[in-house]
Amino acid sequence: MRYLVTGGTGFLGGHLVAALLARGDEVVAMGRDRDKCAALEQTGVTTIRCDLCNPEAVTAGLEGVGVVFHAAALSSPWGTYRDFHAANTAATENVFRAALQNGVRRVVFVSSPSVTFDGGDQVLTNETEPYARRFLSPYQTTKKLAEDVANQFREKIEVVIIRPKAIYGPGDNALVPRLIAAARGGRLRQIGDGTNLVDLTYVGNVVDALLLAAGSSRASGRTYLITNGEHVPLWPVLCRVLDSAGFHGKLRAVPMPVALAAAALMEWRAQWTRVEPTFTRYTVAVLGRTQTYSIEAARRDLGYAPRISVDEGIELALPWIRNLRSAP
Numbered sequence: 001m002r003y004l005v006t007g008g009t010g011f012l013g014g015h016l017v018a019a020l021l022a023r024g025d026e027v028v029a030m031g032r033d034r035d036k037c038a039a040l041e042q043t044g045v046t047t048i049r050c051d052l053c054n055p056e057a058v059t060a061g062l063e064g065v066g067v068v069f070h071a072a073a074l075s076s077p078w079g080t081y082r083d084f085h086a087a088n089t090a091a092t093e094n095v096f097r098a099a100l101q102n103g104v105r106r107v108v109f110v111s112s113p114s115v116t117f118d119g120g121d122q123v124l125t126n127e128t129e130p131y132a133r134r135f136l137s138p139y140q141t142t143k144k145l146a147e148d149v150a151n152q153f154r155e156k157i158e159v160v161i162i163r164p165k166a167i168y169g170p171g172d173n174a175l176v177p178r179l180i181a182a183a184r185g186g187r188l189r190q191i192g193d194g195t196n197l198v199d200l201t202y203v204g205n206v207v208d209a210l211l212l213a214a215g216s217s218r219a220s221g222r223t224y225l226i227t228n229g230e231h232v233p234l235w236p237v238l239c240r241v242l243d244s245a246g247f248h249g250k251l252r253a254v255p256m257p258v259a260l261a262a263a264a265l266m267e268w269r270a271q272w273t274r275v276e277p278t279f280t281r282y283t284v285a286v287l288g289r290t291q292t293y294s295i296e297a298a299r300r301d302l303g304y305a306p307r308i309s310v311d312e313g314i315e316l317a318l319p320w321i322r323n324l325r326s327a328p
Contacts, residue, residue, distance in 0.1 A: 003214070004028040004065040006052060006095060007072030008045075009036035011171045012110065012164075012203060016069055017045060019207045030061055030072070052091035059098040067214050070095050071110045074139070075174045077283045078267075078276040081138040088142035089149065096153045106158035106220065107150070108213045113163045113225060113293060115144040119285040121196075126294040127223050137282035147223075154221050160213040161223040162206075165293055169203030169313060170320040179238065180324045183247045187278045190251040191259045191288035194235035198291050199227035202313030205306045212302040224298040228306045228313070231292045241314060245321045259284045 003020050007013035008029025014036070020027045021043060028046045031037060037047040050057035052072055062068065074087035092109065099107050116125060117140065118132040135141045150159050168176060182188040209226040213219050239251060254262070263284045266277035298304040308316070 001066040002026045002028065002064055003067050003069065004030060004062060005069045005071060006030045006091075007070075008040070008047070009033035010072065011169075011173050012167060012206060013069070013071040014171060015169070015203050016071060016207050016210055019211065021045060028061070028065065030058075052094055053086050055094045055097065058094045059101055062095075062098045062102040062104060065099075065102060066105050068095065068099050068104050068107045069110070069210055069214070070107055071210075073110065073143070075112075076276075077137065077139070077174075077178070077280050078270065079138065081141070084138040084142040085145070088139070089145040092146040093149045096149060096157070096159075100153065100157055104157065106160065106214060107153070108160045108162060108210055109146070109150045110210070111147050111150075111161050111163045111223075112140070112143045113165045113291070114140045114286075115147060115163070117285070117291065119281075119289070121290040122292065123290060124292050124294050125225070127225060127297055136285055137280065140282070158220040160216075160219045160221075162209055162213055162226055163223065164201045164206040164209070164226040165291070166198060166200045166227075167203050167206055168200055169317050172203070172317075176241075176317070176321060177324055180245070180247075180321065182278055183242055185278075188242075188251060189259070190235050190253040191284055192253070192256045194233070194253060196234055196288060196290045197231045198234040199229075199231060199293050200237075200310050200313070201227045202306070202308045202310070202316070204308050204313075204316075208307060209298060209302065209304050212298075212304055216302050218301040222297070222301065224302065224304075225293045225295055226298055226304065227293050227295055228308075228310050229295050230306075230310050232310055234287065237310070237314075241318075241321065244314075244318055245324070256284070256288045259288065 005013045008017045009031030017029045030048045040047050048061040116129040263279045263281045270277040
């Protein structure tokens with residue numbers, strides 16, 4: 001089997017490429033980072049540098065591939081709708097069209113639980129939860145539209161949608177670096193009373209789920225939530241990480257309504273300055289609300305069992321997080 005990973009030079013994609021390579025599979029990594037492509041070539045990985053918004057390049061890259069892991073996405077909390085749509089929706093359509101044209105057997109698409117998040121608490125949500133009726137960010141909107149694209153191909157190709165929640169680990173380029181940057185600048189605040197529970201997912205567990213999804217006979221046409229299976233209090237965990245990374249972990253609390261109002265002002269200002277705001281209304285909601293999920297479907301159909309606990313994952317990530325603290 002020849003596997004192709006979109007976003008193969010990114011955070012999750014990079015970990016997935018390494019896992020496939022470690023078990024002896026033939027791997028093609030599709031990404032845009034020249035230096036990372038060169039490094040992967042040295043390990044025996046075939047790399048393709050291309051923009052997923054180029055349908056011809058994507059079609060050519062998928063030739064001879066049996067399974068595609070579509071992990072590429074724009075997951076920044078801030079940006080233009082145009083950029084998010086191109087990276088998350090149009091690119092996904094190009095991948096699926098290319099897969100169909102090349103006779104790819106299965107596409108495992110990495111989506112997000114945010115497609116059902118409307119800014120309120122979610123408690124033990126499962127895959128039957130309907131899409132949110134309103135979204136707080138273009139990221140959510142375009143990931144939902146990308147799922148619509150994937151679902152349109154279910155009758156023509158084997159499709160599995162994976163929704164991992166809050167992926168963390170060495171190499172994370174979205175979640176932890178922004179929190180560290182805010183803490184370094186003294187701008188990080190606790191949102192709400194600090195009692196909200198969340199599900200986090202260590203990157204290695206997500207990789208396990210993706211590999212299981214690629215091979216399971218029960219998975220085709222289905223969607224799965226993936227987490228560590230633990231519901232943890234977010235702010236005590238973050239404060240412990242900050243303390244371990246050399247920051248003072250005591251944070252001033254800001255009530256949710258105040259934080260949302262401040263974030264709306266930051267977003268308005270960012271429209272004019274073109275500088276990413278410290279917080280958006282979406283990030284405030286994500287950091288201040290309870291968000292827990294059931295992974296029973298993944299356990300049942302995929303045989304998924306999180307190998308690495310939240311605490312173990314933090315210990316594995318701490319050396320990398322400490323390096324972030326010292327980065328300019």
